[in-house]
Amino acid sequence: MTFEQWMRSVLDRVEGALEQYLPAESIEPAKLHEAMRYAVLGGGKRVRPLLCHAAGELTGAKAECLDAASAALEMIHVYSLVHDDMPCMDDDDLRRGKPTVHVKYDEATALLVGDALQSQAFVALTSDVFTPAQQAALVRELALASGSIGMAGGQAIDLASVGHTLTRPQLETMHRLKTGALLRAAVRMGALTGQLDNGGPDAKALQALDAYSAAVGLAFQVVDDILDVTTDSATLGKTAGKDAKDGKPTYVSIIGLDASRTLAAQLRSDAHDALAPFGARAQRLAELADLVVNRVS
Numbered sequence: 001m002t003f004e005q006w007m008r009s010v011l012d013r014v015e016g017a018l019e020q021y022l023p024a025e026s027i028e029p030a031k032l033h034e035a036m037r038y039a040v041l042g043g044g045k046r047v048r049p050l051l052c053h054a055a056g057e058l059t060g061a062k063a064e065c066l067d068a069a070s071a072a073l074e075m076i077h078v079y080s081l082v083h084d085d086m087p088c089m090d091d092d093d094l095r096r097g098k099p100t101v102h103v104k105y106d107e108a109t110a111l112l113v114g115d116a117l118q119s120q121a122f123v124a125l126t127s128d129v130f131t132p133a134q135q136a137a138l139v140r141e142l143a144l145a146s147g148s149i150g151m152a153g154g155q156a157i158d159l160a161s162v163g164h165t166l167t168r169p170q171l172e173t174m175h176r177l178k179t180g181a182l183l184r185a186a187v188r189m190g191a192l193t194g195q196l197d198n199g200g201p202d203a204k205a206l207q208a209l210d211a212y213s214a215a216v217g218l219a220f221q222v223v224d225d226i227l228d229v230t231t232d233s234a235t236l237g238k239t240a241g242k243d244a245k246d247g248k249p250t251y252v253s254i255i256g257l258d259a260s261r262t263l264a265a266q267l268r269s270d271a272h273d274a275l276a277p278f279g280a281r282a283q284r285l286a287e288l289a290d291l292v293v294n295r296v297s
């Protein structure tokens with residue numbers, strides 16, 4: 001199977017899983033469920049589900065478990081986007097090429113969409129496709145990655161940094177939490193699902209996967225900063241040039257465009273190196289590192 005065919009089949013599965021784990025619009029409160037589905041379905045690159053599936057395939061996880069874990073990861077990710085776009089945070093009106101949730105609906109609905117998606121993610125993780133041990137491990141992994149020592153903490157640092165200069169290590173810490181933690185969780189949750197099936201996690205393999213995730217997570221952010229200044233809003237599906245306009249420190253503002261491109265290439269190579277212990281079995285993860293660095297939106 002080519003990488004494109006593999007991606008297509010995973011993306012189809014993930015779309016089906018999101019359909020399955022999101023409450024139907026016919027269920028009351030219908031407007032909230034409609035808005036949750038508007039936010040989640042039919043858009044986005046689904047990078048976290050792809051990482052989860054690739055890592056799970058490496059450790060022999062069941063596809064239906066990876067679908068549920070992927071749905072949970074994507075719901076947490078979309079909750080963060082919906083809240084991040086609200087006027088009290090980034091105040092953006094375009095996301096995934098569509099009006100943001102508070103523009104399409106209203107602010108109270110956007111707040112509730114994020115809240116409810118967060119809860120629904122944990123409903124998916126406690127579905128009966130998982131054993132009780134898997135449920136506990138996955139819930140802990142996702143809760144830690146999305147809370148104050150993960151994504152929400154990174155967002156707090158981000159908001160506090162507007163208009164200030166950050167050092168490169170400070171910028172790195174912010175991104176490690178804000179975007180890196182959930183990307184890392186995607187890889188770990190995929191891997192843990194398989195390893196728990198096969199009788200316990202392998203610490204060495206998880207260490208190698210963490211090194212891979214650290215490189216991919218940072219590369220994702222460096223590329224995001226590059227695209228923010230080199231690509232138009234229509235291609236990005238979100239407002240381009242927003243970081244500079246908002247006075248946000250970025251890799252481009254701190255080290256410049258050329259050095260940012262060099263850094264992204266270095267991180268791609270670091271990600272590949274981290275996968276060496278797995279050999280050809282890690283092919284999909286390696287291809288995903290390439291995708292993250294070469295993406296144009």
Ligand code: GRG
Nearest residue numbers: 044045046047080083084151152155178179224
């Ligand atoms: C509100 C608790 C809370 C957290 C928000 C992740 C985040 C924290 C905000 C997103 C803002 C942002 C643009 C971050 C830069 C990197 C990033 C996460 C981009 C969006 O993720 P993609 O590119 O989006 O994976 P798609 O739409 O493809 O899923």
